[in-house]
Amino acid sequence: xxxxxxxxxxxxxxxxxxxxxxxxxxxxxxxxxxxxxxxxxxxxxxxxxxxxxxxxxxxxxxxxxxxxxxxxxxxxxxxxxxxxxxxxxxxxxxxxxxxxxxxxxxxxxxxxxxxxxxxxxxxxxxxxxxxxxxxxxxxxxxxxxxxxxxxxxxxxxxxxxxxxxxxxxxxxxxxxxxxxxxxxxxxxxxxxxxxxxxxxxxxxxxxxxxxxxxxxxxxxxxxxxxxxxxxxxxxxxxxxxxxxxxxxxxxxxxxxxxxxxxxxxxxxxxxxxxxxxxxxxxxxxxxxxxxxxxxxxxxxxxxxxxxxxxxxxxxxxxxxxxxxxxxxxxxxxxxxxxxxxxxxxxxxxxxxxxxxxxxxxxxxxxxxxxxxxxxxxxxxxxxxxxxxxxxxxxxxxxxxxxxxxxxxxxxxxxxxxxxxxxxxxxxxxxxxxxxxxxxxxxxxxxxxxxxxxxxxxxxxxxxxxxxxxxxxxxx
Numbered sequence: 001x002x003x004x005x006x007x008x009x010x011x012x013x014x015x016x017x018x019x020x021x022x023x024x025x026x027x028x029x030x031x032x033x034x035x036x037x038x039x040x041x042x043x044x045x046x047x048x049x050x051x052x053x054x055x056x057x058x059x060x061x062x063x064x065x066x067x068x069x070x071x072x073x074x075x076x077x078x079x080x081x082x083x084x085x086x087x088x089x090x091x092x093x094x095x096x097x098x099x100x101x102x103x104x105x106x107x108x109x110x111x112x113x114x115x116x117x118x119x120x121x122x123x124x125x126x127x128x129x130x131x132x133x134x135x136x137x138x139x140x141x142x143x144x145x146x147x148x149x150x151x152x153x154x155x156x157x158x159x160x161x162x163x164x165x166x167x168x169x170x171x172x173x174x175x176x177x178x179x180x181x182x183x184x185x186x187x188x189x190x191x192x193x194x195x196x197x198x199x200x201x202x203x204x205x206x207x208x209x210x211x212x213x214x215x216x217x218x219x220x221x222x223x224x225x226x227x228x229x230x231x232x233x234x235x236x237x238x239x240x241x242x243x244x245x246x247x248x249x250x251x252x253x254x255x256x257x258x259x260x261x262x263x264x265x266x267x268x269x270x271x272x273x274x275x276x277x278x279x280x281x282x283x284x285x286x287x288x289x290x291x292x293x294x295x296x297x298x299x300x301x302x303x304x305x306x307x308x309x310x311x312x313x314x315x316x317x318x319x320x321x322x323x324x325x326x327x328x329x330x331x332x333x334x335x336x337x338x339x340x341x342x343x344x345x346x347x348x349x350x351x352x353x354x355x356x357x358x359x360x361x362x363x364x365x366x367x368x369x370x371x372x373x374x375x376x377x378x379x380x381x382x383x384x385x386x387x388x389x390x391x392x393x394x395x396x397x398x399x400x401x402x403x404x405x406x407x408x409x410x411x412x413x414x415x416x417x418x419x420x421x422x423x424x425x426x427x428x429x430x431x432x433x434x435x436x437x438x439x440x441x442x443x444x445x446x447x448x449x450x451x452x453x454x455x456x457x458x459x460x461x462x463x464x465x466x467x468x469x470x471x472x473x474x475x
Contacts, residue, residue, distance in 0.1 A: 006294050008037040013075050013295070024060045027074060031056045034078065042226040042257025047085065047264045055081040079291050085260060086287035091244060091269035093120075093216055100133070100179035100187045102212045106205055106240065107220035108232055109141065109193035112248035116220050116274060117190040118151035119282040120246075125157055126280075130185040135160035135175035137168040137208060138192040148190055155279055158184070168192065168204055172212045189214070197235045205240050216243045218271065221258065223247040229258040230265050237266040244271035247285070251275040259290070328424040330388040334380045337373050378406035379416050391417055 012033045016022065031052055038048045058081075059074045095101035103120070107113050117134055124130040134152055136159070138144035145162045152159035160175050172189055179187045189212060194201045209217065219236050221229040229247075236242060245262050250273040262270055270285040380388060382405030387394050394402070399413045406413075 005037060005041040008040070009034065009078075009295060012037070013078075016074055022074070027059045028056060030074065031059065038257075038260070041260065044227065044230055044257070044261040044265060047261045050264070051081055051085055075295060079295055082260075082291035082294060083287045085264060086290055087263045087269045087285075088287055089269075091271050092284065093124075093271065094243070095124075095130075095186055095215060097215050099183070099185045100176070101185065101216075102176070102187050102189065102214040103216040103218065104189045104191060104209060104212060104214035105218055105220055106191050106236060106242075107193055108197070109195055111193065111220045111222045112274060113193060113220045114138070114144065114148050114190050115151065115277075115279075116246050116248060116272075116282070117148065117188050118155055118157070119274065119279055120218075120272065121152070121157045121186075121188055122155040122279050123282055124186055125155070131158075131183065132186045132188060133158050133160060133175065133179050133182070133184040134188045134190065135171060136162075136190045137171050138190060139166070139168060139171075140192045144190075144192070151279070158182075169207050169211055172208050176212060187212075197232060202239045209240065214243075217241055218244050218246050219266075219268075220246045220248060221262075223250050223258040223273075226257045227261075230261045233262055233266045237268065242266065242268050244269050246270075246272045246274065248274035250283075251281075259285075328420075330380050330383065330391055330420055333420050333423065334377060334388070337377055337380075375406070375408055375412065376416055379403075379408055379413055382406040391420055 012030050016026070016030055034055070035048055035052045038051070039045070055078055058077045093103065095103070105113050105117050114136070121132045121134050124132050134148055134157055136145040136148040149159045149162065160171070160178060163171075163174070166174070168191065175187050175189065178184075189208065191205060191208060192201075217240060219233055219242050221233055223229060225232070233245060245266060245268055247259055247262070247270055250259065259270065259273075262268075273283050273285045275281050275283055379402055382402045383394070383398075387398065387402075394413075394417060396410075399410050403410045403413050
C-alpha cells in the first residue's frame with residue numbers, strides 16, 4: 001500500500017538528507033514536490049493545501065535550518081504532519097456498553113460491507129472473546145443474506161435466521177431481541193447499499209439507526225475509489241451519525257489518496273483497514289505506523305504482531321533448540337519459508353522493515369519474489385523425508401527427480417541446496433557463539449520466536465540482506 005507515494009516522497013527526502021546544510025529555498029522546493037506527490041496520490045486538494053502550508057511553516061523555522069541534521073528534522077516534521085492528517089491515534093471500537101453493543105455497517109453496494117462485517121466479527125470473537133451476532137438487513141441484493149450466513153459458518157459466528165419478506169427495520173428489531181434473549185455481547189448489522197448515494201438509502205439508514213441506536217456506525221468505503229470514496233464519505237457524514245470509517249482493499253491501493261483525505265473530510269477516525277481477501281486480513285488503522293510506511297520508515301511493531309499471530313510457538317521453540325545445537329535441515333528451511341508466506345510474503349514484510357523497500361526493488365530486479373517461495377517449497381516437497389533430513393545424500397540422479405517433481409530445474413535445486421548449506425553453516429557458528437544466548441542475540445528479543453527473522457534482517461546493521469541467503473536465487 002502507498003507504494004507510489006512512498007517512492008516519490010522517498011526520492012524527495014533522500015535529496016534533503018544528502019545535504020549537510022539546507023536553505024529556506026531548499027525546503028520550500030522540497031515541499032512543492034511533496035505537494036505534487038500528494039496530488040498525484042489523489043489526496044483531496046483542500047487537504048493537500050492545508051497540510052503543505054502547515055508543514056512548510058514549521059520546516060522553514062530557524063531551529064530546523066540551523067540543526068545538525070536539518071534533512072532528518074524536515075522528515076520528522078512531515079511524518080508528524082501525516083500522523084495528524086491521518087488522525088493522531090488509532091481508534092478501537094467503542095463497545096464498552098451494556099450488552100448488546102450495536103455496530104451498524106453502512107456504505108455503497110460493492111464497497112465490501114458484508115465481508116468487512118464478517119472480518120470485524122471474527123476479530124471481536126478471536127481477540128476479545130466476544131459473543132457476536134451478525135444480521136443482514138440487505139433485502140435488495142440477491143443472496144446478500146445467504147452470503148453473510150455462509151461467512152458466519154466459516155468463522156463460527158452466529159447469524160440471525162433469515163425470514164423471507166421481512167423489511168430492514170423489522171430485521172433490526174428481531175436481531176436486538178434475539179441478542180438480548182441469547183446474551184450476545186455485540187450485534188453487527190450489515191445494511192443494504194446502493195450503486196450511488198440517494199435519499200431512499202439515507203432514509204433507510206436513519207430508520208434503522210432510530211430503532212437500533214448503534215454505539216458504532218461504520219462507513220465502509222473502497223480505498224481504490226480515490227476521490228469518489230472521499231465524496232461518498234462526505235455525503236454519508238452529512239446525513240447519518242458516523243463514528244468511524246473502514247477502508248477496504250488497502251493492500252491494492254498504491255496511491256493512498258482516500259486514506260489521507262478521509263479523516264480531514266469527515267472528521268471521523270479510520271478504524272480499520274482491509275488488507276486482503278481472507279477473513280483475518282483486517283488491521284487496526286494506526287496513523288503513526290501508516291505514516292512510517294509512507295515515509296519508508298517501516299512498521300516493526302506490526303511485523304512483530306503479525307509474527308506472534310501466525311507463528312506456532314511450539315514450532316518456534318523446537319526450531320530454536322535445534323539451531324542452538326547447530327542443527328538445521330531442509331524441514332527447518334521449509335518451516336521458515338512457510339512462516340514468511342503466512343506473514344504476507346516478501347512484499348508485505350518489506351513494507352514493515354525499515355529500509356527494506358529498496359532491497360525489495362533490488363530483489364525484484366534479480367527475479368526474487370513471492371513465486372520463488374512457492375518454487376522452493378515445491379522443491380522441498382518433492383524430496384523424500386530422508387532427503388529433507390539429510391540433504392548431503394542428494395546426488396545428481398536425485399536432483400533430476402526433484403526438479404521434475406517440482407516443475408523446476410536442476411540448477412534451481414542446486415541453488416536451494418547451496419542456500420541451505422550456507423544457513424546450516426551459520427547455525428553452527430551460532431552454536432560456537434554460545435548456543436541459545438548467541439541465537440537470541442542474532443534473532444533479537446524472543447530468541448526463536450520468529451524462525452527466519454535473523455536471516456531476514458541480515459543479522460546486523462545497515463541495509464537488510466536478502467532473506468536467509470535468498471540472494472543466491474538472483475538470476
